[in-house]
Amino acid sequence: MTHIDPVGALRAMLMIRTFEDTLARRKEHGFQLLSSGEEAVAVGLASALGAEDQLLTGGRSIGPALARGVAPERVMAELLGKSGGMNQGRAGRGHMSDPQAGFFGAHAVVGGNISIAAGVAMARQLDGDGGIVAILFGDGACGAGALHETLNMAAQWKLPILFVCNNNQLSVSTARDAALAVANLSDLGATFGMWARTIDGLDVQGVAAAARDAVRHIRDGLGPAFLECTSIRLRSHSTTARETRSRAELAELQTHCPIRRHAAALQADGIVDDVGLEQMRQDAAAEIAQAMAYAEASPYPTAQEVLRHVV
Amino acid sequence: MLYEQKPVMARMFFREAVTRAVREEMTRDPHILILGQDVGAFGGSYREFDGLYKIFGPDRIRDTPVAEAATIGIAAGAAAAGYRPLVSITYMDFLMLGFDALINYAAKLRYKTAGGLSAPMVVKTTAGAQGQGVAHSQCIEAWLMSVPGLRVVAPSTPADAYGLMKTALRGDGPVVYIDHKRLFPTPGDVPVTETSIPFGQACIRRDGTDLTLVSHGYMMRVASDAAQIVAQDGISCEVIDLRSLAPLDIDTVAGSVERTGRLLTLEEGQTVCGVGTEVATRTFERTGPKPWIRIGALPAPVSSNPVLEAACIPDAPRVADAIRTLLAR
Numbered sequence: 096m097t098h099i100d101p102v103g104a105l106r107a108m109l110m111i112r113t114f115e116d117t118l119a120r121r122k123e124h125g126f127q128l129l130s131s132g133e134e135a136v137a138v139g140l141a142s143a144l145g146a147e148d149q150l151l152t153g154g155r156s157i158g159p160a161l162a163r164g165v166a167p168e169r170v171m172a173e174l175l176g177k178s179g180g181m182n183q184g185r186a187g188r189g190h191m192s193d194p195q196a197g198f199f200g201a202h203a204v205v206g207g208n209i210s211i212a213a214g215v216a217m218a219r220q221l222d223g224d225g226g227i228v229a230i231l232f233g234d235g236a237c238g239a240g241a242l243h244e245t246l247n248m249a250a251q252w253k254l255p256i257l258f259v260c261n262n263n264q265l266s267v268s269t270a271r272d273a274a275l276a277v278a279n280l281s282d283l284g285a286t287f288g289m290w291a292r293t294i295d296g297l298d299v300q301g302v303a304a305a306a307r308d309a310v311r312h313i314r315d316g317l318g319p320a321f322l323e324c325t326s327i328r329l330r331s332h333s334t335t336a337r338e339t340r341s342r343a344e345l346a347e348l349q350t351h352c353p354i355r356r357h358a359a360a361l362q363a364d365g366i367v368d369d370v371g372l373e374q375m376r377q378d379a380a381a382e383i384a385q386a387m388a389y390a391e392a393s394p395y396p397t398a399q400e401v402l403r404h405v406v
Numbered sequence: 407m408l409y410e411q412k413p414v415m416a417r418m419f420f421r422e423a424v425t426r427a428v429r430e431e432m433t434r435d436p437h438i439l440i441l442g443q444d445v446g447a448f449g450g451s452y453r454e455f456d457g458l459y460k461i462f463g464p465d466r467i468r469d470t471p472v473a474e475a476a477t478i479g480i481a482a483g484a485a486a487a488g489y490r491p492l493v494s495i496t497y498m499d500f501l502m503l504g505f506d507a508l509i510n511y512a513a514k515l516r517y518k519t520a521g522g523l524s525a526p527m528v529v530k531t532t533a534g535a536q537g538q539g540v541a542h543s544q545c546i547e548a549w550l551m552s553v554p555g556l557r558v559v560a561p562s563t564p565a566d567a568y569g570l571m572k573t574a575l576r577g578d579g580p581v582v583y584i585d586h587k588r589l590f591p592t593p594g595d596v597p598v599t600e601t602s603i604p605f606g607q608a609c610i611r612r613d614g615t616d617l618t619l620v621s622h623g624y625m626m627r628v629a630s631d632a633a634q635i636v637a638q639d640g641i642s643c644e645v646i647d648l649r650s651l652a653p654l655d656i657d658t659v660a661g662s663v664e665r666t667g668r669l670l671t672l673e674e675g676q677t678v679c680g681v682g683t684e685v686a687t688r689t690f691e692r693t694g695p696k697p698w699i700r701i702g703a704l705p706a707p708v709s710s711n712p713v714l715e716a717a718c719i720p721d722a723p724r725v726a727d728a729i730r731t732l733l734a735r
Binding site for chain 2: 207248
């Protein structure tokens with residue numbers, strides 16, 4: 096059963112890919128953690144969250160922030176270190192946040208944001224406002240003690256939190272199978288008695304449906320849930336990290352691209368045609384060009400601001 | 407005319423002063439929570455939360471599993487989302503397990519969100535040696551003083567334990583509140599009326615003219631004892647209790663050193679990059695160089711062996727010797 100607007104999902108994924116490709120062509124920001132190949136996870140998850148919910152992520156946060164609805168121009172300005180960013184350019188890569196948009200924030204220490212997210216969930220639980228929290232992290236975080244400690248406490252306290260593992264199967268250069276002993280990463284949640292499922296993270300409609308089920312479970316007060324979405328990383332760990340895979344491997348991975356796949360499905364169903372798809376690409380390009388223009392026009396902070404907001 | 411005078415001070419133990427501050431603040435502010443191991447019905451490892459569970463219940467006072475990293479992280483997240491958690495870390499040595507959430511997240515949150523979010527949380531942790539061995543005795547407050555965005559306080563009296571806790575629970579950023587195993591059973595006078603003690607204000611505990619002795623926490627008792635010993639030789643020590651390590655009240659220390667001309671710093675932790683080294687450096691930036699001796703633990707782990715522990719940690723005779731050495735310079 097589908098709960099997501101399929102055309103909207105395609106637009107959102109195209110926008111994220113265009114945003115990241117545009118950003119990757121810029122060099123002045125140092126480096127970026129891109130999510131090409133993982134758009135279906137971000138967009139599918141975001142479709143299951145409501146305005147009263149909060150999303151937190153690890154460092155690979157651009158796609159999730161955009162999917163959640165943070166304004167692209169503010170994200171672009173933030174990542175380029177400009178004052179027009181949602182955090183005035185001082186958070187930058189791996190640390191941006193926009194709670195008003197339901198994106199509580201990224202924290203680029205792998206595994207570090209998981210317990211933070213559980214704290215936000217505890218606040219929601221104490222407020223009794225029905226809001227839930229989703230925390231998105233990679234397979235790399237699944238070896239971290241902070242995750243295991245938090246899973247236990249979240250289960251014990253029945254916190255309203257959805258653990259979403261975007262398993263892109265690589266931690267910089269280390270393959271998931273070489274790093275993690277469990278069969279399925281969702282087994283980590285199942286161990287603590289949680290609703291737990293492993294799904295195809297390249298299928299945006301499948302992610303949306305599973306996320307919706309998980310969110311319903313949590314809203315019903317049945318405790319936390321753990322959703323593993325198996326995805327792919329089409330780029331290297333960061334824009335400056337060495338690629339460890341061969342060209343042939345990367346070319347093969349492209350055939351699994353979640354955007355291509357969803358577009359082909361919509362075309363096969365007659366929902367979108369070539370002209371419509373091309374129009375969507377152009378719309379995304381125009382939106383991101385506008386975001387980049389905003390970011391470029393925005394000033395850098397002054398050096399005098401360095402000591403502001405410290406304590 | 408005879409009339410009944412109400413007492414202005416109440417005598418209580420250090421641990422009771424902590425309890426009173428937390429109880430008053432939890433009554434005033436429903437967003438204050440306590441998280442930690444054995445903080446609930448048990449009342450805290452040092453009985454410093456005695457009776458609170460009965461008043462505030464399991465939602466606001468939560469026993470946690472042995473999971474310092476997640477506990478501090480959950481507290482930081484709840485703080486960022488509108489609550490004011492007090493986390494109890496039974497031994498300061500275990501605070502290391504929660505450094506990521508405390509230092510990488512909570513202390514930087516206000517900065518990285520340009521003031522949009524903050525983490526008003528208190529991490530209360532117990533430092534110091536009392537026969538518990540190499541991983542249950544350390545004083546690592548100097549590590550924390552260099553973290554931008556973190557406030558660090560270390561009371562030495564029941565009145566300060568009370569007043570600094572009140573300020574910590576009303577503050578708007580992460581605070582590490584350091585108490586000491588040997589201080590919990592010590593008594594002192596605490597004002598009957600509700601008061602708080604601002605951070606960043608040292609206190610001159612004893613006036614003197616020959617040298618300035620600066621310390622904090624439990625070592626304040628050692629400092630006072632040493633000052634008493636050398637007073638018999640006619641040596642006059644001015645004894646300053648820092649109370650707050652970040653921010654640090656250098657005005658008070660530098661003013662004293664200007665008068666006495668000599669500085670002795672005393673701490674229970676290591677002297678390398680220690681509290682005393684920082685105090686001296688910043689003092690001499692104001693006053694110019696003065697004769698200075700720093701005393702701390704010897705550069706060795708603190709054993710549970712009573713002979714080795716006593717050998718490692720400063721005591722009053724050792725401090726008194728250093729005072730005499732300093733005066734001879």
